[in-house]
Amino acid sequence: xxxxxxxxxxxxxxxxxxxxxxxxxxxxxxxxxxxxxxxxxxxxxxxxxxxxxxxxxxxxxxxxxxxxxxxxxxxxxxxxxxxxxxxxxxxxxxxxxxxxxxxxxxxxxxx
Amino acid sequence: xxxxxxxxxxxxxxxxxxxxxxxxxxxxxxxxxxxxxxxxxxxxxxxxxxxxxxxxxxxxxxxxxxxxxxxxxxxxxxxxxxxxxxxxxxxxxxxxxxxxxxxxxxxxxxxxxxxxx
Numbered sequence: 072x073x074x075x076x077x078x079x080x081x082x083x084x085x086x087x088x089x090x091x092x093x094x095x096x097x098x099x100x101x102x103x104x105x106x107x108x109x110x111x112x113x114x115x116x117x118x119x120x121x122x123x124x125x126x127x128x129x130x131x132x133x134x135x136x137x138x139x140x141x142x143x144x145x146x147x148x149x150x151x152x153x154x155x156x157x158x159x160x161x162x163x164x165x166x167x168x169x170x171x172x173x174x175x176x177x178x179x180x181x182x
Numbered sequence: 183x184x185x186x187x188x189x190x191x192x193x194x195x196x197x198x199x200x201x202x203x204x205x206x207x208x209x210x211x212x213x214x215x216x217x218x219x220x221x222x223x224x225x226x227x228x229x230x231x232x233x234x235x236x237x238x239x240x241x242x243x244x245x246x247x248x249x250x251x252x253x254x255x256x257x258x259x260x261x262x263x264x265x266x267x268x269x270x271x272x273x274x275x276x277x278x279x280x281x282x283x284x285x286x287x288x289x290x291x292x293x294x295x296x297x298x299x
Contacts, residue, residue, distance in 0.1 A: 074226075105284040109227070116277065116292060117219075117227065122285040160227050164284055170243055171217065171284055176226040 075100065075161055075174035082180040083151045091177045093144040093161030099172055101142040103164040108137060108146045112157045120159075121146060148179070156181045184208040186216075186278050186290035193296045199266040202293045204278030211259045212236040217281040218252065218263045220274040221292075228274075232281055233261055268297045 076094040083089040093100065093108075100106060108121040119128055121137035124144065134149045144163070148155050161174040189203040204216065218230040231242035233252035240252050251264040261278060276293045279286035 103284075107284050107286070109286070111227075116289045117286070119285060119287055122287075123283075128285075128287060158226075162227075162229070162284060162286075168241060170241065171229040171232070173219075173227045173229060 073172070075163060075172055077159075077161060077174035077177045079175070080178045080180065082182055083148075084182045085151050085153065087151050088147060088149045089151060089179065090145050090147045091159055091161075091179070093146070093163075093174050095142050095144075095163055095165075095172070097142055099142075099163045099165035100139065100144050103169075104139070105164045106137065106139060106144040107162045108135075108144075109160045109162070110155075110157050111160065117160065151181050153181050155179060184280065184288045186280065186288055188276075188278060188290040188293045191294040191296070193298065194268050195299055196269055196297055198268050198297075199264060200268060200295050201262055201264045202276050202278075202295070204261045204263075204290050206235075206259045206261070206280070209280075212256060215239075215281045216254070216261045217279050217286060219277045219279055219286070221277070222271070222274040225274075230263065230265075230276070235261065265295075268295075270297050273297045 106124045109117040111117040120135050124139045125137040136147045159177045165172040185207045187205045215234045217232045235254045254261045278290040280288040
């Protein structure tokens with residue numbers, strides 16, 4: 072399975088909104104409503120921010136939201152804060168075996 | 183509280199094997215499978231495979247099939263990942279993560295595996 076496609080970088084000023092896309096195919100993102108998003112700060116363990124396309128685990132601020140249209144999933148961060156800076160990865164089930172595939176990651180910079 | 187504690191860093195020569203462990207606590211072990219995810223230096227996340235904690239079921243990423251074996255020991259609440267025929271590009275931090283339908287909600291601290299001659 073090929074990796075999902077994410078933009079390598081995204082940025083925004085504090086208080087602004089930014090959306091990160093995650094493009095797959097009809098065999099992964101388009102086939103399953105099991106898209107997750109992870110945030111990773113340098114040297115730290117990844118943390119789940121969104122699961123099942125648009126659900127937020129407890130403790131994740133409601134500034135983080137997820138959506139999906141066709142083969143593309145999106146993560147939107149509203150009201151950007153400095154602590155939102157980091158790397159973001161999407162993941163999805165893929166294929167009939169339900170393998171898991173990650174996106175290449177997007178480095179989010181808060182200007 | 184849920185914890186996943188992994189074994190320590192390893193240095194291996196090309197062609198060797200490595201076995202990384204992940205001991206779970208704080209939840210009903212057999213209720214969740216575990217996935218292994220790796221991250222090469224400066225690179226992104228890569229799923230290695232999944233192992234059931236209640237039976238012998240596994241699901242490995244295609245690129246690792248034939249080289250990886252994942253097992254679970256319910257008596258010790260420990261999951262193992264055995265990777266053989268190591269190459270330099272297997273150098274990475276290997277994470278175990280509790281897997282609830284592609285929701286990796288708890289992660290181990292990571293185990294650095296270095297493959298070098």
